[in-house]
Amino acid sequence: MSTEDSGLAIPQFGTKGRIWLLALVVLVGAGLAAWLYQLSQGLVVTGMDNVFSWALYIMLFVFFVGLSAGGLIISSVPKFFHSKRYDSLAALGVLLSFACIVVAGLMIIPDLGRPSQLTGFITSPDFRSPMVWDFGIVVVYGLFSAWYLWLLTRRDLAKMGSPLAFGVQDTETGREADRKKAFWAAAVAIPLAIMLHSVTGWIFGLQIGRGDWFSPLVAPMFIMKALVSGLGLLLVTAVLADKFTRYRLPEKLVPELGKILGVFIALHIVYLVAAERLPIAWAENFEFWAITSSFLIGDSIHFWIWTVVGGAIPLALLVIPSVRKKVWAVVTASVLAIVGILFEGIYLVFTGYTELNIGDSPGVTTGRGYTGIGADVWTTVGAYTPTPIELLVSVGIIALGALIVTVGLRFIPIQPGETVGLHERDTPVTDAAVADGGCERDERARGE
Incomplete structure (x- = not known):
């Protein structure tokens, strides 16, 4: 069967899609340039100091870990309970989960100051630290998400003739076997995602010196944050994908x-x-x-x-x-x-x-240079404002995540072949229709 006959042909990016890709590449480039500047000057170009040692990068790390964990849980629960009702969202949710965990993992690097410090997690890990456990789970989780996405789409990739199938053949027996493997993958994905964001929450909750964080409810709060944000992102992305790509979301x-x-x-x-x-x-x-x-x-x-x-x-x-x-x-x-x-x-x-923790004068040192005006190296109240460098680095990393999703929608059959009937329209989408990734559809496909 030819690629065109299979109904899973990969169309080309249209004008709007190319503009969107160019914008993302420019933002990634700007973020990379800002990070290189930060490497040359040190963390002094950020708003962080001895008081605010965690700031924008860690805020976004926690945020995107939650998005990733929530997306994976939402996508995996129907698979675990053998429900086909939400099959059209499964691969999209895992794609979003993978992109978000990549963004989260990359946020750690500029926060450390020097990338070489990452080797410490591997060469001399202190297993008493939840940071070590979080680093390990993020790596395992990212690799698992990539494999899980491939498992959900590999038969359709083979049907398309895509090299990403890596030699897998599209057979009914193979699809049935993959449905069983998807159940076991979901059985692993759900506790793995819960573990991922629980450990992230415990990084805060186990800081007994921070009264506002020291709470037994931090981990459950983090899991609910993940479910809210993960499902919200999945809904927004699915609606946008339905509007601008060949993906079809059952209304x-x-x-x-x-x-x-x-x-x-x-x-x-x-x-x-x-x-x-x-x-x-x-x-x-x-x-x-x-x-x-x-x-x-x-x-x-x-x-x-x-x-x-x-x-x-x-x-x-x-x-x-x-x-x-x-x-x-x-x-x-x-x-x-x-x-x-x-x-x-x-x-x-x-x-x-x-x-x-020290409220009496002079407080603690900020770690910043003395300007010669008063005692401005001491403070009793923390203050933080992100700098343009931090914002550029963060936007660049987030743009990379958006680029992963866009390219994924372009090259990966997010719409399962066996559920195409749920998304058929009166007028079928032709090969002249726009590509996944943010381009206009063919006028006939929209019924206009």
Whole structure:
């Protein structure tokens, strides 16, 4: 059977797709140049110091680990329970998971200052440190995600005649065997993803010197963050892929997944935040209003963006069935939820570093050069603002992740061959239609 007859032909990038690719490559190049500059000058070009030793890079590391773990869990649970209902999202979710873990892993490198320090995790690991365990799990998880994606798509790759099939043949017996292997892969993926983000949470939760982090609920909070952000990213990407590529998202799945997202947000923002904050408020205050205000009222703008913009508003959009049926409402709720999880990470880092363990004068040294004006090398309150260098490096790494997803949509058959019937339209997509990766469809394919 020819590639064209198989219905899995890889079309070419159109004009918009090429512009999108060029923009991503430019951003990756800018990030690389900024990182090289940071290497030449040292971490002094960042906003980090002795007080804020974890900042933007670690915030984004935690954020993208959560996106990756959540995406893998959401994609694997249906496979584990032998449900074909969400097959059209499985490979896309694993692709997103792989891209996000690559971004997360790369965020560690500029944070270390010198890439050579990575060798310490291998040559002289201290297994008492959760950082060592996190490094090992990130590496194993990344390799597993790549293999898992190949397992889910290799028969269709063989059907296309793609060299990425690596000699695998497309046979019905092979597809049946792969369905069984996908079950066992999912059985490994789910605990691996939970372990990945739990260990990341314990990096914070085991810091007994940081009162705002030392909590037994940090790991469960991190898992819920992963589920909210991972499902939100999957929904947004699936809707965009359906609009701009040959990928087809069954419209009936959008409100269903929106309902699940609403449940995740409610558990995260309403239950777990209450479970974490109420005992602290109760222990520190003995009057009713003092307890209530400490429990309900946030202490920074980051808290409000996290709980209101990223929690209450999307929950309001998703709780009403008539609104949840609208794609724009689910996408808006997903975007706001992702933004909220990002600011939760910012809130987490800032609450840990703003209040120092040494509150008496002169405090601690910032580690920055003395300017000759007052005692500006000492501080009793932490302060941090990311520099343009940090922002450029971070944007460049994120652009690399977006490039992985774009190229993946172009070369990997994300749409399973056996579920094409779920996405057929009145007028089939022709070879003249645009490519995966962000280009326009053929006018006839859109029914225009």
